[in-house]
Amino acid sequence: MKRTALTLAMLWLVPGVAGAQLQEIRQTIFGMD
Amino acid sequence: MCAHAVRVAVKKIDGIDSVQVSLNRGVVVIRLKPENRVTLEQLREAIRRNGFTPKEADVRARGTVVQDSGHLALALPGIGAAFRLTVDSQAPATIGELERVRGQVVTLEGRVRETARWATALPSLEAHAISKDAAR
Numbered sequence: 729m730k731r732t733a734l735t736l737a738m739l740w741l742v743p744g745v746a747g748a749q750l751q752e753i754r755q756t757i758f759g760m761d
Numbered sequence: 762m763c764a765h766a767v768r769v770a771v772k773k774i775d776g777i778d779s780v781q782v783s784l785n786r787g788v789v790v791i792r793l794k795p796e797n798r799v800t801l802e803q804l805r806e807a808i809r810r811n812g813f814t815p816k817e818a819d820v821r822a823r824g825t826v827v828q829d830s831g832h833l834a835l836a837l838p839g840i841g842a843a844f845r846l847t848v849d850s851q852a853p854a855t856i857g858e859l860e861r862v863r864g865q866v867v868t869l870e871g872r873v874r875e876t877a878r879w880a881t882a883l884p885s886l887e888a889h890a891i892s893k894d895a896a897r
Contacts, residue, residue: 742825742827742836742838743825743838745823745824745825745838745839745866746796747795747796747823748823748824748825748837748838748839748866749793749796749797749798749799749822749823749824749837749839749840750793750797750799750800750801750820750821750822750837750840751792751793751820751821751822751823751868752790752791752792752793752820752821753789753790753791753793753801753804753818753819753820753821754788754789754790754791754818754819754820755788755789755790755791755804755805755808755815755816755818756787756788756815756816756817756818757767757787757788757789757808757813757814757815757816758787758813758814758816759812759813759814
């Protein structure tokens, strides 16, 4: 929980950057067919 | 519960450009639109709701390398997300390289392991490629 609080605080301090986000994901899945 | 249902569920999320599901290979390939606000957990939740378990993911993400309580992290403040950065020992990317780009905007490729929904720690991104791209 402490880690989450620190991270949220850190995010507030980082300026937003245009185009900063996830771009592509190859997600492995396991399960029923 | 099938590949089609997963594709439809993921495509419904705002900011998704394309989705390819291959049950033979056990992989969902998702391309996201510029300026999207999609999180990895959002995608994983859509996959879980359709009866599959998301395992590791190979991601490409653009963000700012920052120091978070003694560790390097990739911050994506626009989507309220961050990844703890680790290094793949088999890859050329090193902690030293990450240190040199601290405070800068970079595009990282790497692997995010499976994480529990209730995990409070940051998910780790095992970086294997770093590129500094000031402009898109």
